[in-house]
Amino acid sequence: MSQATMPDFSSSVKLKYVKLGYQYLVNHFLSLLLIPIMAIIAVELLRMGPEDILNVWNSLHFDIVQVLCSSFLVIFISTVYFMSKPRTVYLVDYSCYKPPVTCRVPFATFMEHSRLILKDSPKSVEFQMRILERSGLGEETCLPPAIHYIPPTPTMDEARSEAQMVIFTAMDDLFKKTGLLPKDIDILIVNCSLFSPTPSLSAMVINKYKLRSNIKSFNLSGMGCSAGLISVDLARDLLQVHPNSNAVIVSTEIITPNYYKGNERAMLLPNCLFRMGSAAILMSNRRSDRWRAKYKLCHLVRTHRGADDKSFYCVYEQEDREGKIGINLSKDLMAIAGEALKANITTIGPLVLPASEQLLFLLSLIGRKIFNLKWKPYIPDFKLAFEHFCIHAGGRAVIDELQKNLQLSGEHVEASRMTLHRFGNTSSSSLWYELCYIESKGRMRRGDRVWQIAFGSGFKCNSAVWKYNRTIKTPNDGPWSDCIDRYPVFIPEVVKL
Amino acid sequence: MDILCILSSLLILYLIFKIWKHIDSKRDQNCYILDYQCHKPSDDRMLSTQISGEIIRRNKHLRLNEFKFLLKAIVSSGIGEQTYAPCIYFEGREESPTIQDALSEMEEFYIDTIEKLLKRNKLKPKDIDVLVVNVSMLNSTPSLSARIINHYKMREDVKVFNLTAMGCSASVISVDIVKNIFKTYKNKLALVVTSESLSPNWYSGNNRSMILANCLFRSGGCAVLLTNKRCLSPRAMFKLKCLVRTHHGAREDSFNACVQKEDELGRVGIHLDKTLPKAATRAFVDNLKVITPKILPVTVLFRFMLSLLLKKLRRSPSKGSTSNVAQAAPKAGINFKTGIDHFCIHTGGKAVIDAIGYSLDLTEYDLEPARMTLHRFGNTSASSLWYVLGYMEAKKRLKRGDRVFMISFGAGFKCNSCVWEVVRDLSVGECLGNVWNHCIDQYPPKSLLNPFLEKYGWIREEEDADTFKFRT
Numbered sequence: 028m029s030q031a032t033m034p035d036f037s038s039s040v041k042l043k044y045v046k047l048g049y050q051y052l053v054n055h056f057l058s059l060l061l062i063p064i065m066a067i068i069a070v071e072l073l074r075m076g077p078e079d080i081l082n083v084w085n086s087l088h089f090d091i092v093q094v095l096c097s098s099f100l101v102i103f104i105s106t107v108y109f110m111s112k113p114r115t116v117y118l119v120d121y122s123c124y125k126p127p128v129t130c131r132v133p134f135a136t137f138m139e140h141s142r143l144i145l146k147d148s149p150k151s152v153e154f155q156m157r158i159l160e161r162s163g164l165g166e167e168t169c170l171p172p173a174i175h176y177i178p179p180t181p182t183m184d185e186a187r188s189e190a191q192m193v194i195f196t197a198m199d200d201l202f203k204k205t206g207l208l209p210k211d212i213d214i215l216i217v218n219c220s221l222f223s224p225t226p227s228l229s230a231m232v233i234n235k236y237k238l239r240s241n242i243k244s245f246n247l248s249g250m251g252c253s254a255g256l257i258s259v260d261l262a263r264d265l266l267q268v269h270p271n272s273n274a275v276i277v278s279t280e281i282i283t284p285n286y287y288k289g290n291e292r293a294m295l296l297p298n299c300l301f302r303m304g305s306a307a308i309l310m311s312n313r314r315s316d317r318w319r320a321k322y323k324l325c326h327l328v329r330t331h332r333g334a335d336d337k338s339f340y341c342v343y344e345q346e347d348r349e350g351k352i353g354i355n356l357s358k359d360l361m362a363i364a365g366e367a368l369k370a371n372i373t374t375i376g377p378l379v380l381p382a383s384e385q386l387l388f389l390l391s392l393i394g395r396k397i398f399n400l401k402w403k404p405y406i407p408d409f410k411l412a413f414e415h416f417c418i419h420a421g422g423r424a425v426i427d428e429l430q431k432n433l434q435l436s437g438e439h440v441e442a443s444r445m446t447l448h449r450f451g452n453t454s455s456s457s458l459w460y461e462l463c464y465i466e467s468k469g470r471m472r473r474g475d476r477v478w479q480i481a482f483g484s485g486f487k488c489n490s491a492v493w494k495y496n497r498t499i500k501t502p503n504d505g506p507w508s509d510c511i512d513r514y515p516v517f518i519p520e521v522v523k524l
Numbered sequence: 525m526d527i528l529c530i531l532s533s534l535l536i537l538y539l540i541f542k543i544w545k546h547i548d549s550k551r552d553q554n555c556y557i558l559d560y561q562c563h564k565p566s567d568d569r570m571l572s573t574q575i576s577g578e579i580i581r582r583n584k585h586l587r588l589n590e591f592k593f594l595l596k597a598i599v600s601s602g603i604g605e606q607t608y609a610p611c612i613y614f615e616g617r618e619e620s621p622t623i624q625d626a627l628s629e630m631e632e633f634y635i636d637t638i639e640k641l642l643k644r645n646k647l648k649p650k651d652i653d654v655l656v657v658n659v660s661m662l663n664s665t666p667s668l669s670a671r672i673i674n675h676y677k678m679r680e681d682v683k684v685f686n687l688t689a690m691g692c693s694a695s696v697i698s699v700d701i702v703k704n705i706f707k708t709y710k711n712k713l714a715l716v717v718t719s720e721s722l723s724p725n726w727y728s729g730n731n732r733s734m735i736l737a738n739c740l741f742r743s744g745g746c747a748v749l750l751t752n753k754r755c756l757s758p759r760a761m762f763k764l765k766c767l768v769r770t771h772h773g774a775r776e777d778s779f780n781a782c783v784q785k786e787d788e789l790g791r792v793g794i795h796l797d798k799t800l801p802k803a804a805t806r807a808f809v810d811n812l813k814v815i816t817p818k819i820l821p822v823t824v825l826f827r828f829m830l831s832l833l834l835k836k837l838r839r840s841p842s843k844g845s846t847s848n849v850a851q852a853a854p855k856a857g858i859n860f861k862t863g864i865d866h867f868c869i870h871t872g873g874k875a876v877i878d879a880i881g882y883s884l885d886l887t888e889y890d891l892e893p894a895r896m897t898l899h900r901f902g903n904t905s906a907s908s909l910w911y912v913l914g915y916m917e918a919k920k921r922l923k924r925g926d927r928v929f930m931i932s933f934g935a936g937f938k939c940n941s942c943v944w945e946v947v948r949d950l951s952v953g954e955c956l957g958n959v960w961n962h963c964i965d966q967y968p969p970k971s972l973l974n975p976f977l978e979k980y981g982w983i984r985e986e987e988d989a990d991t992f993k994f995r996t
Contacts, residue, residue, distance in 0.1 A: 107539070110546070220665065227935075227936065228689070237774040249686045
């Protein structure tokens with residue numbers, strides 16, 4: 028994606044005001060059109076005088092039948108209109124898991140661990156150190172207890188206990204926050220990409236909380252870091268069909284069974300970046316929840332680039348030369364993410380951008396394609412459509428790339444960077460930690476729109492648009508409660524270890 | 525005034541048009557099966573008694589007691605000589621599978637079935653709007669659904685879901701997702717791909733409850749095309765009438781009936797508890813309680829309620845419940861044949877089919893498709909229902925208006941069932957691509973016994989575990 032400029036006069040300061048005026052004109056076109064119409068009607072009324080108005084009124088022959096029919100018609104039309112509208116889906120509340128202090132992995136611990144495990148390959152240790160220095164992670168990210176052992180003990184039991192720890196804590200917190208009773212849950216969706224025991228994690232949740240036997244449960248896995256938004260998509264589709272229901276989504280990533288024990292460099296990268304975390308989200312379409320819901324789901328767009336081979340192979344699980352299983356991240360990851368984002372924007376742009384931006388984009392497209400003018404492709408200004416951005420904290424490079432492509436300021440990507448610093452890459456739940464950051468900073472106002480963007484293996488780019496429904500006082504619980512005052516911190520380019 | 529009349533008549537016409545459109549859109553919410561294709565692996569993957577014996581003998585961890593246990597299980601399993609196993613079993617590598625083995629097993633399955641399915645229906649991969657993949661025991665990155673999208677170059681906006689770990693009932697869960705999507709989105713075509721991955725899941729230990737899983741599961745899979753497009757409904761085979769899911773995860777004994785875990789030595793396997801049949805029965809009864817009112821005619825239900833009431837009044841309070849016999853499933857006491865014509869039972873094992881047959885009061889004719897599928901293809905997990913359906917179709921049993929009842933069970937413990945109505949007469953003409961086509965005339969065979977007993981029956985006489993030598 029190249030720099031967005033309109034040709035020639037982009038440097039002029041006056042253009043900023045022209046652009047603002049133009050935006051205002053196009054966005055409020057219909058309302059502006061009403062003004063002359065209302066003026067004409069007002070003038071006509073004044074001209075006619077009160078007796079003529081009374082005459083017109085009396086000649087309308089209001090008998091009882093007509094009145095009844097017309098009122099019946101009005102009621103009927105409004106009923107049909109409301110019935111055919113798609114149900115609004117709300118996010119009532121969500122809670123993110125805060126790992127215990129005992130699971131913290133400061134740089135020193137990580138490097139010592141690495142030196143002991145990989146004592147036969149100092150080059151790999153060196154590589155991990157360099158990655159960690161530039162990763163953008165802080166000293167408070169956490170790994171599950173099984174990984175703290177030297178060597179790690181990734182048994183199925185340990186993986187299950189990590190799952191129980193992260194999922195049940197987040198769900199208990201959600202129940203407390205929302206006052207939801209376990210037996211009231213109608214739909215349960217659990218997504219965990221890399222760990223999928225039988226019975227599924229969704230069955231584990233049903234077992235722990237004794238949920239109803241007619242619950243609709245789904246267990247998605249293998250869908251990468253964008254699986255959280257895929258679960259939201261599924262919940263939305265189900266809530267359209269089932270009236271008066273709620274859905275609980277649990278997004279997590281279980282690190283224990285997936286710690287790479289070999290020394291192949293491209294596969295050591297996930298070890299440095301992925302950390303423990305999870306989020307539990309309550310969504311509903313009930314009228315009664317409308318008043319206490321935090322967000323309204325406006326749009327959700329999914330893009331799958333699996334048809335392109337390069338995109339497909341860029342995040343690939345395979346065995347290394349010694350037969351150890353790990354995830355290989357290709358070097359083209361950034362470029363592929365950029366392309367996937369472009370494809371996603373093409374679909375979501377028309378849904379969220381104001382008319383002014385769309386018109387500009389269309390004009391520039393026409394100019395380039397039909398008249399073959401040498402204009403650079405116009406990138407719409409998404410800052411006009413959203414107040415806040417939650418970019419999946421996949422790694423420092425992903426955030427940098429997206430900041431450049433979407434022309435976002437430091438404050439827009441602050442939530443993503445700080446989440447990466449404090450919690451690391453928690454995969455599908457990172458978007459919820461970022462949202463919690465923005466709320467904890469007190470930046471959310473009623474009517475604010477948030478854009479969540481996530482990438483996943485395959486290669487997918489999913490994005491969701493939420494609108495803040497109500498103004499509540501800044502939450503003082505949650506994973507950021509004890510450290511929000513320290514943030515934002517300055518994250519240097521390289522942290523010398 | 526004429527203007528007013530014209531305006532109000534225009535308004536009324538518009539209103540009528542809107543209402544008609546609204547009612548019409550309800551017609552597009554039906555879920556039809558356009559076609560389905562089961563997978564028949566190549567004949568060099570057939571698992572005969574000879575090869576099974578070889579595989580058992582190879583396992584260094586098994587002793588005489590385990591052999592006796594296995595013999596008993598396999599002899600009474602109802603599985604025949606022509607079921608299919610993954611390639612690595614034949615290469616002797618079942619204890620050390622690689623990721624590539626698991627992926628090629630799946631690739632062989634989906635490339636074969638989806639190709640045939642799309643070609644037969646003259647559809648292109650780009651026409652598919654929804655893709656749901658459920659393979660319980662395989663979790664790869666990128667997911668199997670992404671692999672399918674990559675192989676067939678499907679569209680960017682395809683709605684895709686990858687379900688795992690939902691057991692043998694995952695097929696019905698995938699249909700549930702598609703059914704819900706069809707209610708909101710019009711004119712869509714969905715592909716459900718269901719299978720089971722065996723290569724990476726061989727249990728290499730000697731815990732009895734875990735080696736059973738090694739012997740029972742077989743290779744197989746199915747791809748199903750579903751749609752709610754009006755233009756395709758004349759070509760459709762089945763229409764979904766209702767779908768009910770029951771989850772007993774809240775009960776400890778149901779949840780622990782089928783668990784994947786490590787044994788004492790850290791080897792991973794699926795533990796099948798002794799309480800599994802009871803858990804299955806309970807889940808089945810609960811499921812029936814919900815689905816029966818939806819599928820049987822009102823008169824039958826009314827009569828059943830009356831008889832239940834009379835029984836309760838006649839029975840003295842001290843006698844206690846008469847419905848539960850210790851091991852066998854309770855009899856439903858209601859005639860399901862009044863609302864259902866064919867029964868598609870998950871081929872979990874001979875015991876499962878017998879129990880359901882007893883509880884629903886079914887004849888051998890009704891249970892024949894399930895028994896024959898178990899004999900010919902074994903327990904192919906989630907896809908077994910489609911093989912049973914294929915048998916009914918091949919035997920020309922499905923007439924227009926018939927209702928088919930699908931019952932499946934899964935770990936957790938779940939019981940999911942659904943009812944399909946046959947919309948096109950399938951008892952005439954040839955069924956293209958049916959996996960039973962080549963052998964349907966040999967079914968039902970005279971005997972369902974496998975030669976395991978005559979070949980290995982001598983193990984039962986062996987007493988001394990130390991001097992015992994496995995002879996093939």
